[in-house]
Amino acid sequence: MYTPADTAAPSLTWNLAHDAAQVLEYHFMVNALLAGSAVAVAAGLAGWVMLVRREAFAGHTLAMMAFPGASAAALAGVAAGWGYLSFCIVGALAISRLPGGARGSWREEPAGIGVVQALALGLGFLFVSLYGGVLGDLEGLLFGEVLGVSDGQVLELAVVAVLVAAVLAGIARPLLLSSVDPAGGLARGLPVKALSAGFLVLLGATVAATSQVTGPLLVFALLVMPAASAQALSTRPTTSLIASVAIALLAVWLGLGLAYFSVYPPGFYIATVAFAIYLLARAAAAAAARRRRRVHGPAPAPGRPLAPEAV
Amino acid sequence: MLGQEYVRNAVLAGSVIALACGVCGWFVVLRGQVFAGDALSHVAFPGALAAAALGLDERVGLFAATVAAGGAIALLGRGALAGRGGRAAGVEPAGDTTIGVLFTFILAVGVFFLTLFSRSSGGGVGIQAAHTLFGSIFGLGAGEAALAAVLAGAVLAAVLAIGRPLLFASVAPEIAGARGVPTRLLGFAFLVLLGVIAAEASQAVGALLLLGLLAGPAAAAHRLLPGTGASVALAAGLALVSMWGGLALAYAVPSLPPSTAVIAIATGIYLAARAWR
């Protein structure tokens, strides 16, 4: 795995153009940026929908599947990526089978997700113990390996991103309708449960892809923070969707750029940039709300845009 | 099995921790704060790392991080309790997003410290990390076990003491508020207590698996027994069964880590409850 420390001491100067040129000199950095951009698009889109559907907890649980996925793969002797993807999909299906929505209790679903997560992590620990100790590539597992991504992997990630975007575009309207109003969706003949399960699987794939860039622990940096910032800034769906992707891209480019000059993992920088943007977005939204209140007087309590009941 | 001291220690600490987790978990599920509980357990690890970085005992960092996170979540969710009728539990839906953002950032800081450590100490972090993340209940000394039991017992007593007003505030916040129940303060206190038990239970089942002990038995109890007192008792009992069963299983099968065993049984109980009702 290439690390910036291996190369001849790059350092950040105030000449941004020069720094950018330095970064782009290296093929591995270009690859990293391409991979990161693909992932940012997928995560910006899927994360936006995930927030509307209030499934952040499910998303996080899927991210945690990295651990049993990688350790099961090590035990089985296959590439970690395949283990991760399989566990993500199994996890997505397990979560989709939890009682939720019209039939069951919305309060049970989070508990069920918690059980799924704990079980998955417990299994991961078991696999590690059976495997006989610490996983070989723990660092890669925790932090992602975007700085060593090959051309082939870039292509794979690009394909995943295109697939995610295409599927989301296809099912966007029925999906959002069933998110906001599941009973109404059922009345219209929409396959609400199938859409739910389908989205979770899509989310699993996005999470698996994202964790290659940020590491599984910090998947939310691209999956939640850009979308949350965008939704704070604008309540119009198209606008905030585009903003979500744009912010994710910005976080990846800046984060990777900063990581080039440092020893700390790129995920850390991406998360920090994304968090900073989030704080700015929330501050801007709060200031705008205050200004609006002063001019117009008290507004009626704002409804949450696209706020679904139980899903 | 109970002839061995390390097993007795594990059973002592584990039992009280399980009871506390069952009771706390019952309220966590009722109030829809499972994700918050998850976040609390996830910040335990960076907390321990930060403490180590500052040269303090890791447990200090562990507790400080979980309690601080609990308080932060309570304060940031404050707007929820001011009359958002229509949702029975005391957590504003948007809180999930805020919680997710916050704990991701804290994990990022943890990643920072982890990098710092692995470069300086070169791999010694691994064992300590495994203990914090996955528990080390069979490694507790007599004194540690007693301390863990006392602390967990204190949390259990505290939650039971505020149980009635907490329940009232959770299901009918406006009515409770009109009756003088300090709903916001109770919400805050509960999350702080949750932070404490999260840090405690990290020793038994580990920070990452804590959720299973909090959510599984409680969800089963809610399913099987609607209502109050008996339901809480059932959650505590099921958690205890998970703990004992898990410890026994791990003792019998040495290659099975105790935390995994406990969680597996808790999961089984949850699935059985779903099948039953």
Place this chain on the structure above:
Amino acid sequence: MLEANTRDAATELHDAAVRMGGRTVWSEVALRIEPGEFVGLLGENGSGKSTLLKVLLGALPLQHGTVSVLGRPPGSANNAIGYLPQRPGFGAGVRLRGRDLVRLGLDGDRWGLPLGIGARAAGRRAAARARVAETIELVGAAAYAERPIGELSGGEQQRLLIAQALVRRPRLLLLDEPLDSLDLPNQASVSALVDRVRREEGIAVLLVAHDVNPLLPYLDRVAYLAAGRAVAGPVREVITSETLTALYGVPVEVLHASDGRLAVIGAPEAPSYHHDRHEHHHGGSHVHAG
């Protein structure tokens, strides 16, 4: 000066005004409810009916004027008040039983567990259980009090909520739009229930509603909130075209159906962005979002 028999009033507001979010919601409000009286509080959306209840509960301070509840300042007598908030919203998943809710109404605000040992403690627990059962009987909810609340219909939930409000033998019942989400038969039966209970127990009732019709057979008086002011009196005096037109400042007509029901036509909804009727405009340019 306050009259000597103020102490007997269930609640009294005098020249009261309240502000929320920078605007005056209502002002110059005078209302007095006698013990055992059934008073309806009507008005369009946004007129400040819930706000008035909050003032009586001590949750909102008055900007001007005086208020007393059961002879005491608002907030200090809440143990003798039964309160039913607007749409408390038990989602489909709430597993709490009706009986548990009523029990919470009895002692849900007490710390610790009811786990004393000995005859006296057992006696107290038995008395509590009996009181809960008695109240559930009173509202006619015994058939479904053991089921999870989330599974019950709107009317059934309302009965249990009323039981929760009654279980401590209050002297004043404050009900915020209890009929709001009920169908007509349930509106009629819940109204009848409230009237029966208040006659049997001698409780004063202030019930907030949109529509006066389900309550017509039972109300002693009505208080009508509109355009920042209130008018109180017998129904036939308050809900008339003349009175409401004078109150709103725009033409409002009250139609009488052949069965005695009333329909209010033309009453404007309270605007969300509002220039105070009694204050000067704030200076500067205002742009209303409309």
